[in-house]
Each structure stands twice: as structure tokens, then as C-alpha cells.
Amino acid sequence: MSFWDFLIAHRQEVLSLTVEHMTLVGVSIFFAVLIGIPLGILITRVPRLSKAVLGSANVIQTIPSLALFGFLLFAPWIGARGARMAILALTLYALLPLIRNTYAGIRNVDPAVVEAGRAMGMTDRQLLWQVELPLASGVIMAGIRVATVVSIGLATIAAAIGAGGLGEFIFRGLSMVNTQLILAGAVPAAVLALLADVGLGALERRLGALKGRA
Amino acid sequence: MDAAAARQPAIEIDHASFRLNGRALVHDLALTVTQGETLVLLGRSGSGKTTTLKLINRLLEPSAGEVRVSGRRTAEWDPIRLRRGIGYVIQDGGLFPHFTVERNIALVPQIEKWPLERTRARVQELLGLVGLSADLASRYPQQLSGGQRQRVGVARALAADPPILLLDEAFGALDPITRAEIQKEFRALQQRLKKAVIFVTHDLREALLLGDRIALMEEGRLVVNLPVAEFATSGEPLVRAYVEAFSGGEAR
Numbered sequence: 001m002s003f004w005d006f007l008i009a010h011r012q013e014v015l016s017l018t019v020e021h022m023t024l025v026g027v028s029i030f031f032a033v034l035i036g037i038p039l040g041i042l043i044t045r046v047p048r049l050s051k052a053v054l055g056s057a058n059v060i061q062t063i064p065s066l067a068l069f070g071f072l073l074f075a076p077w078i079g080a081r082g083a084r085m086a087i088l089a090l091t092l093y094a095l096l097p098l099i100r101n102t103y104a105g106i107r108n109v110d111p112a113v114v115e116a117g118r119a120m121g122m123t124d125r126q127l128l129w130q131v132e133l134p135l136a137s138g139v140i141m142a143g144i145r146v147a148t149v150v151s152i153g154l155a156t157i158a159a160a161i162g163a164g165g166l167g168e169f170i171f172r173g174l175s176m177v178n179t180q181l182i183l184a185g186a187v188p189a190a191v192l193a194l195l196a197d198v199g200l201g202a203l204e205r206r207l208g209a210l211k212g213r214a
Numbered sequence: 215m216d217a218a219a220a221r222q223p224a225i226e227i228d229h230a231s232f233r234l235n236g237r238a239l240v241h242d243l244a245l246t247v248t249q250g251e252t253l254v255l256l257g258r259s260g261s262g263k264t265t266t267l268k269l270i271n272r273l274l275e276p277s278a279g280e281v282r283v284s285g286r287r288t289a290e291w292d293p294i295r296l297r298r299g300i301g302y303v304i305q306d307g308g309l310f311p312h313f314t315v316e317r318n319i320a321l322v323p324q325i326e327k328w329p330l331e332r333t334r335a336r337v338q339e340l341l342g343l344v345g346l347s348a349d350l351a352s353r354y355p356q357q358l359s360g361g362q363r364q365r366v367g368v369a370r371a372l373a374a375d376p377p378i379l380l381l382d383e384a385f386g387a388l389d390p391i392t393r394a395e396i397q398k399e400f401r402a403l404q405q406r407l408k409k410a411v412i413f414v415t416h417d418l419r420e421a422l423l424l425g426d427r428i429a430l431m432e433e434g435r436l437v438v439n440l441p442v443a444e445f446a447t448s449g450e451p452l453v454r455a456y457v458e459a460f461s462g463g464e465a466r
Contacts, residue, residue, distance in 0.1 A: 110311075112304060112305075112306075112308045113308055113309075113310060113311070115273070115304075115308070116302065116304055116307075116308030116309075116310075117310070117321075118273065118297070119271055119273060119297055119300075119302040119380075120297060120298070120301075120302060120321055120322055120370070120371075121293075121294050121295070121296075121297035121298035121322065121325065122321075122325060123294055123325075126325055130310075131310060134312050135311070135312060
């Protein structure tokens with residue numbers, strides 16, 4: 001049986017695991033955006049926090065993913081549900097690109113433009129919403145894209161703690177020494193990652209064009 | 215404006231100093247500008263000209279002495295209210311790259327929540343005032359020439375008709391021909407609008423063309439403050455140095 005035949009024969013399961021995979025990633029990125037962007041903004045306003053916040057996010061990134069998933073098995077209130085654990089881990093991993101890009105995006109806005117706004121009597125809030133965030137949006141979007149693509153790859157490991165997703169096929173294939181099963185998990189995950197990269201990349205260029213309209 | 219307000223200087227810098235990390239960027243500066251007057255702050259880079267402007271719109275606060283705008287200490291002003299009454303123009307306009315020309319000019323009216331129709335009409339009026347055609351309104355700053363951007367910068371500063379205008383090397387990035395053009399137009403504009411203007415430059419020719427008075431600064435201190443007619447003939451060594459630097463090569 002060829003790989004394609006295998007996929008077609010198991011299309012129900014492939015589809016449901018793909019949806020599960022996308023849900024894991026989608027929910028994690030949603031939480032990471034909700035936490036990461038405000039944190040990124042905060043450290044542009046309170047610069048003395050920037051080292052601690054960026055440092056912590058960096059440290060989280062250095063924890064091997066399998067180990068992080070493993071640690072969470074022992075966390076008392078989330079340990080019961082694999083999916084919740086996976087979402088927590090993926091959210092933590094996605095924080096760094098979001099915080100860092102929000103911070104860098106805002107810091108890189110032309111200081112003359114910000115100062116002109118301030119000198120014309122814009123409030124801090126108006127500067128943030130009307131000037132800094134729009135001009136940083138391309139860079140922030142790049143952070144979301146990187147975080148999403150990385151999460152799609154990482155989420156395959158979530159199956160190790162019973163969170164489901166395309167990793168199910170990969171781990172099953174590994175234990176059964178079945179290449180087709182491994183590929184049935186790996187190929188759709190790779191396709192998802194590519195699609196996310198291209199789709200979010202297009203959005204990023206549109207936002208980036210905001211400040212470079214020529 | 216009643217008689218008392220007319221006598222009241224628009225801007226008074228009353229022996230103000232500004233120190234940063236122990237270094238005096240502005241030292242014991244005393245200057246006044248009345249309504250309708252253009253004061254040029256002349257000096258080389260680092261002489262404290264820009265710092266002086268920032269003391270007026272309270273982007274900085276004096277370490278000693280005080281600065282009064284319309285008779286009130288800047289420290290007593292709500293900084294947002296203060297700044298909305300002071301037009302500010304910087305080199306290359308400092309325009310928002312993601313706003314159209316129209317939205318850039320409408321900045322202060324928009325944050326002051328003017329009705330849309332009034333803002334629209336005001337933008338059209340201002341485009342005419344600074345010599346730009348109305349169809350530029352929907353363009354973005356990158357689609358304009360340097361001279362056009364600078365005109366938009368002036369229009370934005372004038373939008374809510376503030377009594378005071380501060381210009382920081384405003385025309386410094388322009389080619390000589392555009393620059394001469396826009397200087398002349400600005401002078402004509404000022405004769406009509408009668409703002410209290412402080413114009414920062416390091417260019418003596420520009421200072422002589424635009425100023426009613428010229429205040430020469432060096433290392434944060436005021437060297438001289440003279441009416442423009444007396445400036446070129448002053449015996450002050452630093453003034454002589456300036457005049458000579460700018461007359462170099464010309465037959466005199």
C-alpha cells in the first residue's frame with residue numbers, strides 16, 4: 001500500500017487528528033498573543049523590567065520540549081488533562097517570539113515620529129494605539145508567524161502526554177516501526193506549518209506595507 | 215485679545231537651566247517672545263537650542279528657573295493641553311508614515327474631537343495655505359517630495375490654530391532651491407498669521423531672513439539676543455565668527 005493509499009484509507013482519522021492539532025496550536029497562540037503582546041508593550045514602558053521578562057521567556061525556550069511536557073505531568077491541577085498541559089507548554093514556548101517582537105517592533109518606530117506625536121499633545125494611549133502599534137504591527141505579525149510555525153512542529157510531541165494531534169500517528173508509527181504511520185503524522189504537520197508560514201507571511205507583508213507605502 | 219493679554223509675552227524663559235547627569239545643557243537662559251514675533255535661536259549642534267524648545271512644550275522641565283507660556287508656568291500646565299496649543303515642526307516633517315496627508319494634518323483636530331466636517335474644511339484650507347494642491351490629501355508621506363512633506367509638517371502644526379509655533383531645523387533637510395522657496399513662503403505666512411514663533415537653525419542666512427530677533431546660543435548659554443538689523447554689525451566675537459563663516463568666498 002502506498003503512502004497516498006494509506007492516507008486515503010485513514011482519512012477520517014487523519015482529518016480529526018489534524019483538526020485536533022490545529023486546535024492545540026490555535027488555542028496556544030491565542031493565549032500567547034493575549035499575554036505576550038501586553039507584556040511586550042509593558043517592557044517598552046517600564047524598561048527596567050525588560051531584562052527580567054525577556055530573560056525568563058528566553059529560559060523557557062531553552063527547556064527541551066519533551067522535558068517541559070514531562071514536567072507538566074506532575075503539575076497538580078493540569079496534570080489530569082493532556083490537552084490542557086500541551087496548551088500550557090505550547091503557550092509558554094510561543095511567548096518569547098511574541099514578547100520580543102512586540103518590544104523590538106515598538107522600539108524600532110522612528111523616535112522622531114513618536115516625539116512629533118508627543119509634542120503635538122498626543123497622550124501615551126493615543127501614541128500607542130495610533131502610532132506605535134500600527135507601525136510595529138508587521139514585526140509583531142512576524143512574531144506570531146514564527147510562534148505558530150514552531151508550535152505546529154512542537155505540538156507533535158504533545159501526543160507523548162496524551163494530548164492528541166498529529167503526533168499520535170508519529171508515536172504510534174515509532175513504536176510499531178511503521179514508516180507510513182510516521183509519515184501520516186509528519187507530512188500533514190509539515191503541510192500545516194508551510195501553509196501557516198505562507199498565510200501569515202502574506203498578512204505580515206500587508207501590515208509591514210503600512211509604513212512603507214510608496 | 216485684550217490689551218493686557220497683548221502686552222503679555224507668549225513665551226517667557228526666566229533664567230531657566232536644564233541639567234542632565236550633572237551637565238548643563240541649558241544654563242541660566244532668559245528669553246521672551248511676544249505674539250507676532252519670530253525669534254531665531256541660532257547656534258551649532260549641541261548648543262542647547264532643541265533642549266530650549268523642549269522646555270517650552272514641557273517635553274523637558276527646567277532644573278532651575280522657570281518657563282512661562284501665556285503667563286503660566288509650564289509646570290502648572292496640563293502638558294497635553296499645553297502642547298496642543300503649540301505647533302511643532304521638525305526636520306522632514308516628522309509625519310506619520312501610515313497616515314495620509316489629510317490624517318496627518320488633521321492630527322490635533324482629530325484628538326481634539328472636532329466634528330468631521332470642520333476638520334475636512336480645515337485640512338483643505340491648510341493645504342491651500344501652505345501651497346499644496348488639494349489632491350495630495352489622500353497621498354502618503356513617502357509619495358511626496360521633501361519640500362511637500364515639509365509643507366505638510368507646517369500645515370499639521372497650524373491645524374488647530376495654536377498661538378505658538380516651534381520649528382526645529384524645520385527646513386534643514388531641503389535642497390537649496392526648495393528651501394529658499396519655503397523660507398519665503400513661511401515669512402509671508404507669519405506676516406499674516408502673527409504667531410509667536412521660535413525658529414531653531416544653525417544657518418545664519420535663514421536666521422537673517424526669517425527672524426525679528428536672533429538669539430545666539432553656545433554651550434547652553436545665551437551669547438547675544440539682538441534685533442536682526444543689529445546682529446550682523448555686532449562686535450561680539452562669536453557673532454563675528456558666524457558672519458565670517460557665512461560670508462566666506464563671497465566678495466564683500
